[in-house]
Amino acid sequence: MGFDVLYMPPIHPIGTSHRKGPNNTLTPAPGDPGSPWAIGAPEGGHDAIHPDLGELKDFRFFVKQAQANGIEVALDLALQASPDHPWVTSHPEWFTSRPDGSIAYAENPPKKYQDIYPVNFDNDPEGIRAEVLRIVEHWIAQGVRIFRVDNPHTKPLDFWEWLLGVIHERHPDVVFLAEAFTRPPMLQSLAQAGFQQSYTYFTWRNTKEELEEYLTELSRETSDFLRPNLFVNTPDILTEYLQFGGPAAYRIRAAIAATGSPTWGVYAGYELVENVARPGAEENIDNEKFEYKERDWAGAEERGESLAPYLARLNEIRREHPALQQLRNLTVHWSDDDAVLVYSKHLAAEHSPDATADTVIVVANVDPHSVRETEVHLDLEALGLPERFAVTDLLTGDVWTWGEHNYVRLDAFHNPVHLFSVSPLDKEDA
Template structure:
């Protein structure tokens, strides 16, 4: 039998947007952002009514109020601005003006305000052991510290470290992913092994590899990085080598074979005998979850602000929802990057579950239509409300075929795209040197530093000046620091991709030659309104890449791009 309601409501509030699965997951913003909400609001009969958004930071008791206004067909809209990082609560209220009645309220929803560096960042991925000069041994933290001026001088703002912990000895991998590392006559390994196999007699996830130095050395490195304006990001690999202390102290945290032995990691048909994965629902799983949070907070206390999580798609979603929420309640300034090159829905769910940033398919996009389709998905669909994509041209695991044996033109083009399409971009050390010899068996560089000692010729030829120019532009132009302000324009030539970013009066217009090897030319047709211009306007263009200047009129103009000169135009647009 239905129950007669006691609440005397006259209005309906429905279809609130943006909303992620009906409020199941939170919107994400950064300080200073405007949150614009829409909702369908109506009531029976003909009385006039009004509506407003009520919002507050969770640290406050008092609600603030922002008015809503009628748009059309029962659609109402309003907005408010968020300030501090952390969580905000908000709801929509509607009421009849005359006669006054009981206001109708929507459910209370939450959004998360993350640090600005969750949306804006220019990362340099450092392999610490490869920062020295001896190809037969590891570099040290002191060697890494010497590289900081070089990195800052290239215009990067974040140093991203691969795992820095002690590396397992049992089943240690050798050069070029050999199943076993070379050993000396006493059986001691002569190769460093893969840093994703964490742990040996010297410690585990709370420790630094003794080959790099001591914890004090790392702390000195972290302090030096901060002094140069560089943030630290750390790769957290939630794996254990067979030698990790957890194997003896907490064997229940791992999967077991029928004979009781601990199970190696597998990605059929591959087996990773140097790694044990955690069982996130073991009989003592709560202790495991808490320990992982303790690891994150430990390194946060050491100066790490951003955590790149290796293969998060192999762990349960409820774990990530709990971990990230709990960490951010304690340390809202911390940021999480999901390293998940997997199926799209999996990547989107990780972002919804709390990750601030996500790796993307950027490295596997090459045609103009692929970029336009993919970037519209990331920056113009509902995904922009919860997912921030970072663009790396290459990684230690990904070296696309189109860069194999290529020269500076190709490397410039891919970094040009990465640096101008997203507000988050990164570069793997050595990319600026155009290292281009591929592995014959995997989609990565030959002689990968993942498995062997390596040195780089940092003063050698490369594209350092080009990288610096783009990175400085990213620092100076607020339009390049926004993520969801990307617009595409039309070009008759499919080898020319035209796009712009606008923030207030700062307007950047890019024309990229998608052909790495040949001159391309054609007419570009601009959506003038997206540039803040009238259809027949004259406007001034200054190319950040080449220093050239032009005056254009109207929406149709001619472009010719030679990859030997520059991969594209990066215009600052000014009204005349």
């Protein structure tokens, strides 16, 4: 599909105490793997590999094979422990004790994680810092250069400022991605503390008005310190828009994520339009947080049911157009329809790698249930464009002559998004 980073959830041994079954049930069956975020077992903790996956030498081979194919491996850094983690016996002071002497498990009401103990950074902060630094250095030594950090907002900011500062000094090419689904002040503070990338609220911004406002915020207001990674979904996030929007919604969200930010991502299964939610939750039913998940990727593609070719084309377009590799060059334009979003990415010739100006115009019908016809109005001065120019739809190959005001028709069921590249008109057309 053209992605160049493979992110893996925790690959460490999984605890058995209070192990969860499918869909977060408290009654696992024999053979259920438990949640990979319940890290730690007699086989080891954060510096160990689950024995079913292999040994350290196998992981190093895996990383080298990925690199040989132009792919970097990103690991999950989840600073928490199962009740069976070696830390629980060697450093019980690193956790929070209840009045009855038991250790408090993690809670994010209404969710309860009986199989996970959160680390208490107020207890022995120097010891915890030394251990986390050791773990990160261990995986860097195995070839890892990207860490996706689980729930960083539940850890102290001064800890992250210290850790990221030390790692940046020693390994300036290492990237930390904050899974900071929290309030704006904390999300932004984590970015200011040193996280090179951040998850955002993109998944919950779905209307034209919401997207106009949020894309402007990301590209202009917070761009000096917050570098967004527009993930379209996670196992925990299956919004109503995706649940009920069908394949059109999945195409629309992917196209906006791929063009709205220099960095974007999808979680496994997105290309198969997995859109059935667990009752009462905004997450996929039967997802691999608590069970083994088998997918028929090849079969779905043969049947024409996979979005993999579409995602691959989006990534091809991103590589072909340097304007899409920038953050601060986004301009919102106008349409007469409250469901047609219009924005552009423009890179002037003096900033382009090949000294040629690059402009991409995105026109998206964000209503996945409709056909929309409307007028689109462009700020030609902001784009440095003449009165008339050619636009080529990079998804279909269709070519039109455009100007300041233009008619569009977007059928959500067949072609919900135009991704236009801009070029001068041929002399005879001009």
